[in-house]
Amino acid sequence: MRINKGTIFLGLMLTIASNATFAQKATKTNKVTVSATPCMDVLGLFTAANVPAMAPEEELAPLILSTQETPANLPGKGLAQHPMLYVGENCNRMFLVKDGQIIWTYNTGKGPEFDDVWMLSNGNILFSRMKYVAEMTPDKKVIWKYDFRIPKGSKHTEAHAIQPIGLDRVMFVYNGLPPKLMVINIKTGKVEVDHELPKIEPADSNRIHGQFRRARVTAQGTYLIPFLNMNKVVEYDKDFKEIWKYNINSPWAAIRLKNGNTLITDEKDWLTREVNTKGETVWEFNCQTDLPAQYQFTSAPQSCTRLINGNTIFASRGKAGKGPQLIEVTKDKKVVWVLWDWKNIGDATALQVLDDPGIPEIPGQSEH
Numbered sequence: 001m002r003i004n005k006g007t008i009f010l011g012l013m014l015t016i017a018s019n020a021t022f023a024q025k026a027t028k029t030n031k032v033t034v035s036a037t038p039c040m041d042v043l044g045l046f047t048a049a050n051v052p053a054m055a056p057e058e059e060l061a062p063l064i065l066s067t068q069e070t071p072a073n074l075p076g077k078g079l080a081q082h083p084m085l086y087v088g089e090n091c092n093r094m095f096l097v098k099d100g101q102i103i104w105t106y107n108t109g110k111g112p113e114f115d116d117v118w119m120l121s122n123g124n125i126l127f128s129r130m131k132y133v134a135e136m137t138p139d140k141k142v143i144w145k146y147d148f149r150i151p152k153g154s155k156h157t158e159a160h161a162i163q164p165i166g167l168d169r170v171m172f173v174y175n176g177l178p179p180k181l182m183v184i185n186i187k188t189g190k191v192e193v194d195h196e197l198p199k200i201e202p203a204d205s206n207r208i209h210g211q212f213r214r215a216r217v218t219a220q221g222t223y224l225i226p227f228l229n230m231n232k233v234v235e236y237d238k239d240f241k242e243i244w245k246y247n248i249n250s251p252w253a254a255i256r257l258k259n260g261n262t263l264i265t266d267e268k269d270w271l272t273r274e275v276n277t278k279g280e281t282v283w284e285f286n287c288q289t290d291l292p293a294q295y296q297f298t299s300a301p302q303s304c305t306r307l308i309n310g311n312t313i314f315a316s317r318g319k320a321g322k323g324p325q326l327i328e329v330t331k332d333k334k335v336v337w338v339l340w341d342w343k344n345i346g347d348a349t350a351l352q353v354l355d356d357p358g359i360p361e362i363p364g365q366s367e368h
Contacts, residue, residue: 039354040083042123045138046096046104055140059109061092066321066342071294076328076337079344082313083354085125088325089113089302090317091346094127098354102344106140115160116214117350120167120361128162133172135186144186148174156208161215164361173197173225175211181223195240200229214253214265214303219364224262226251233264246279253303255367263306263367270300272314285333287314295338298323303350306367308357311336315348326351 035041045051054060080100087094092114096104108114112130119125124143126135134145148157157176164170168187174180183193200207210229218224222243223236233254235244250268257263261282263274274283287297298319305313313328325348328337339348351368358365 036357037355038121038359039085039119039123039352042119042121042138043083043096043098043103043354045123048139051104051139054107057142058107058140061107061109061346063093063344063346064091064318064321064342068322068342070340070342074295074338074340075335076339078339079341081328081337081339085117085119085352085354086345086348087114087117087127087350088315088317088347089115089349092129093346094125095345097345104138106136112158113349115349116162117352118162118164118360118366119352119354120164121359122167124167126162126164126170128159128172130158130160133159133162133170135170144170146172146184148176150176158209160213163215163217163363165217165363166361171215171217171223173212173215175208177208179208179211181215181225197225198227198230213251214255216255217363218256219258219362221363224254224256226254226264228252228267233262244277246275248273255304255306256364257306257367258364263304263312265301265303267300267302270297272301272304272312283331285312285314285329287327290329290333291327292335295324295327295335297327303368305351305353305356307353313337313351313353315351317347317349318342 079097083098085096092108094106095102108129114127114129116128123138124135132145132147134142136142148159150157157174159172159174162170162172169183169185171183178196179199181195181197184191207229213226213228215225221238226233228250231247231249233246233251234242237243248264249266251264252267253265255263261274261276265272270288271284271286273281276282287301297316299317301314301316303315310331311328313326315326318325321342324338324340326339327335329335360366
């Protein structure tokens with residue numbers, strides 16, 4: 001099938017522009033109001049009477065039991081620090097947290113991991129679970145799902161990244177032979193972008209697993225892709241022409257920030273680095289050397305979130321239920337929050353802070 005990339009790019013930019021225009025206009029009319037934090041406005045949907053404790057397709061995912069004692073007097077407010085949507089790859093239970101309480105969960109049982117998750121402004125949740133990507137409503141009805149087929153010559157396929165583009169389209173990257181970046185209109189089912197990405201040879205299963213992680217569509221409609229095993233982050237234009245590249249060890253996640261810089265998580269070296277368009281480092285945090293000894297992670301952070309106040313939250317899988325899951329630091333590297341709570345919540349791979357301003361489905365507005 002021939003994909004008209006110019007038409008798709010135009011459609012993408014029109015979608016982004018129309019969503020942004022709608023948000024701007026809606027705040028000026030008495031008929032419609034769009035909040036600066038729309039996810040906070042839909043949290044009531046998750047505790048409504050029609051929401052089951054366990055949906056028929058759910059399979060309980062147990063928490064990791066920890067024998068380690070949680071340190072006293074940790075910085076911040078524990079689970080009450082931020083309202084958030086939270087997942088970890090070693091615990092297939094999704095958590096929604098508000099006012100320090102877990103108000104909603106979704107369990108996928110044993111099997112492949114969670115790696116990416118989004119709450120949209122309408123309350124729907126979009127997520128990747130390695131073998132498939134899906135969108136569901138707050139009452140746990142799956143309204144769209146894409147299962148990955150195994151192409152001829154490939155041992156398996158995996159997905160670790162997904163992102164909404166408006167409320168109708170999604171972008172995801174899947175690892176395989178060949179790996180691909182795809183954009184699908186979930187309302188019509190139309191595949192709008194289907195592009196093969198570079199792969200490493202020889203193509204053994206371990207290399208498939210390590211091909212790609214947290215890819216993103218930027219506010220400009222470009223594709224920002226971390227090549228985990230190839231030790232680089234590459235930005236492509238609408239025609240997949242390389243327009244920017246940065247070499248770094250094991251980039252698990254890359255976010256184009258609102259200031260134009262790129263925030264990259266280097267899993268191998270336990271560091272997160274912010275670089276500008278020239279590739280110059282403007283900020284860096286090494287979790288092995290910049291964290292106080294009492295707050296050390298036991299597993300390298302894989303992703304992070306940049307808040308509107310400039311703080312950065314690092315997410316870690318922990319190690320057998322040991323060590324902190326989330327740590328928030330300021331620009332001057334002061335630790336202001338440590339989440340270390342294996343009794344109530346699982347490991348951390350990804351989170352979305354719900355009271356940070358922005359419409360999540362408009363690329364570039366949610367820095368996670």
